[in-house]
Amino acid sequence: MSNRNGIGIEINKDWIDIYHNICDLESLKPQKMIHGDSRETLKTFIDKKRYEFDFILTDIPYWKMDFVEKSKGTYKKVGEDSKGIYSEKSKLSRFSSDSKYFERTKEDWESLIGDIFSDCFSLLKSGSYCAVFIGNMYHKGRYFLLNADIARILGQIGFILKGEIVWYDVNKKLHLYGINYSWIPSIVHQFIMVFRKERNNTLNKEEKESIQTRNLEIIKNKSSIKE
Ligand SMILES: C[S@@+](CC[C@H](N)C(=O)[O-])C[C@H]1O[C@@H](n2cnc3c(N)ncnc32)[C@H](O)[C@@H]1O
Numbered sequence: 001m002s003n004r005n006g007i008g009i010e011i012n013k014d015w016i017d018i019y020h021n022i023c024d025l026e027s028l029k030p031q032k033m034i035h036g037d038s039r040e041t042l043k044t045f046i047d048k049k050r051y052e053f054d055f056i057l058t059d060i061p062y063w064k065m066d067f068v069e070k071s072k073g074t075y076k077k078v079g080e081d082s083k084g085i086y087s088e089k090s091k092l093s094r095f096s097s098d099s100k101y102f103e104r105t106k107e108d109w110e111s112l113i114g115d116i117f118s119d120c121f122s123l124l125k126s127g128s129y130c131a132v133f134i135g136n137m138y139h140k141g142r143y144f145l146l147n148a149d150i151a152r153i154l155g156q157i158g159f160i161l162k163g164e165i166v167w168y169d170v171n172k173k174l175h176l177y178g179i180n181y182s183w184i185p186s187i188v189h190q191f192i193m194v195f196r197k198e199r200n201n202t203l204n205k206e207e208k209e210s211i212q213t214r215n216l217e218i219i220k221n222k223s224s225i226k227e
Pocket residue numbers: 009010011012015036037038039059060061062093094095
């Protein structure tokens with residue numbers, strides 16, 4: 001609608017079909033949509049040296065959120081299965097049926113995010129922005145600040161955090177989770193974390209040196225893994 005050209009990457013073909021259906025319904029010209037794994041596709045962009053992006057927008061997987069049972073029962077005991085009729089699992093948002101993704105630890109997720117955003121950093125023009133959609137999650141009795149993890153991981157890569165937008169989703173209903181047993185909040189918001197790849201000349205000497213050192217460490221670690 002704003003006459004920009006975009007390239008999308010999505011691993012689950014169902015979402016790509018939905019995107020094309022929406023383009024048809026709204027009479028929009030479809031943008032280039034690649035069905036694939038970002039971990040591989042971004043590397044091919046880097047290898048081809050043809051691509052440089054003005055903006056990167058990502059709606060990443062929220063650690064295990066794709067796989068966690070959405071409990072919408074009126075109440076349930078801690079550890080007990082939800083009461084069936086209101087319980088739902090969306091198969092659509094699953095990006096792989098591979099069991100290794102079901103068992104993905106927080107460390108696996110952080111390393112995946114680190115790999116993908118290191119490539120995003122290489123592909124983004126200096127002075128340009130990267131916006132990351134992320135929601136925090138409640139899992140096994142504990143609340144995880146995934147937005148804080150994202151700020152830390154992208155900061156280590158060299159992105160500068162510029163701000164956050166809280167997206168209150170008015171369509172999300174409030175639920176009585178944990179009633180009679182514990183207090184569990186309904187999560188009705190997500191974050192859009194906004195980062196910038198600063199132009200080199202706006203960084204001070206220490207910042208430049210620290211980014212260079214970190215990049216060298218990443219390269220060294222990657223080459224020692226290959227060896
Ligand atoms: C939080 S969902 C976003 C879904 C959709 N954009 C929406 O607005 O509802 C994360 C998306 O990332 C996709 N995904 C997960 N890992 C991926 C990867 N390695 N490469 C490409 N897409 C991936 C999933 O299939 C899923 O559609």
